[in-house]
Amino acid sequence: MPKAKTNPSAVPAADQEIAVQENPAPVVKQASSTPSISVKVCPPGVKAFQPSDVVERRFMVQIPHTDTFDDILAPEYWAHHAAKVSPRALLTCIDEHLRWEAELRVLEAGQTWLKVAVIRHTPYQMTARGNSELEKLRSLFKIEHNGQNGWRILNPSGQPLVAGLASEANAKTFLETHIAAMSLRASAA
Secondary structure: OOOOOOOOOOOOOOOOOOOOOOOOOOOOOOOOOOOOOOOOOOOOOOOOOOOOOOOOOOOEEOOOOOOOHHOOOHHHHOOOOHEEEEOOOOOEEEEEOOOEEEEEEEEEEEOOOOOEEEEEEEEEOOOOOOOOHHHHHHOHHHEEOHHHEEEEEOOOOOOEEEEEEHHHHHHHHHHHHHHHHHHHHHHHH
């Protein structure tokens, strides 16, 4: 009687016995000439690594040119805004003259103070007034009063770059920031 072909991957019927064959080849551990390096990894599992259900609050803050980076690290600096912010929030702070930018993580929050940690601080090397190229660029833009609509800045083609600014000082600050950003992009290119 010929032997029936068996499929090793087939599941045996309930009344059949399963023969277990032990591996006769011994397992040999090879000695390593280099020391083993222990690396910590994030543990597997659903709770260890998963999408967050919590939305992180982010705030963009324009810092007045009179305030320094050290000023914004003081807890009392945030007195007027602390009630709106909770721990773990991110504050992206940009100096209004684009001299520096910082990202801060809120560690603790009170009604009139915030304790923050610096994630990133980037000082920008902007060219100061007196640079003939920047002076030529400034002269291409025009700041004008727009009646009840406030102040506006016209670009070199006469189109409004921005309108509705409360004061001429705000328009000048906006133009300085715009020109600084343009020169920063140009130097990066």
